[in-house]
Amino acid sequence: MVANGWQGGGAEVQLIQVEPGGCSGMNPNPWECGAAMIVVVDGVGRVLTGDVWLEVGPGDRIALEPGAPIAVRAGMTGPVVAVLVGWKVMSTRAA
Secondary structure, three states: OEEEEEEEOOEEEEEEEEOOOOEOOOEEOOOOOEEEEEEEEEOOEEEEEOOEEEEEOOOOEEEEOOOOEEEEEEOOOOOEEEEEEEEEOOOOOOO
16 A cells, blocks of 8 residues: 655645555544545545445545544455545634
């Protein structure tokens, strides 16, 4: 698995690349207080969100629960490239 990151404007993006038949490993959603999603860019595989594995392909977007375990698994036919996007939810107070 290869993961690269970028941060800016309260958002964070991580590129996830998983080789055929491989898995990114199970990690908790890094945004305990915020919103996050995985967007599949290329390849066919499965995404773990919480305790459910979902079949995914290019263009699929999976909303993630804060703190829930996540993983990306590639099928045997090719790699999966996905982007993990998260941002902190900022609360605002009325004046």
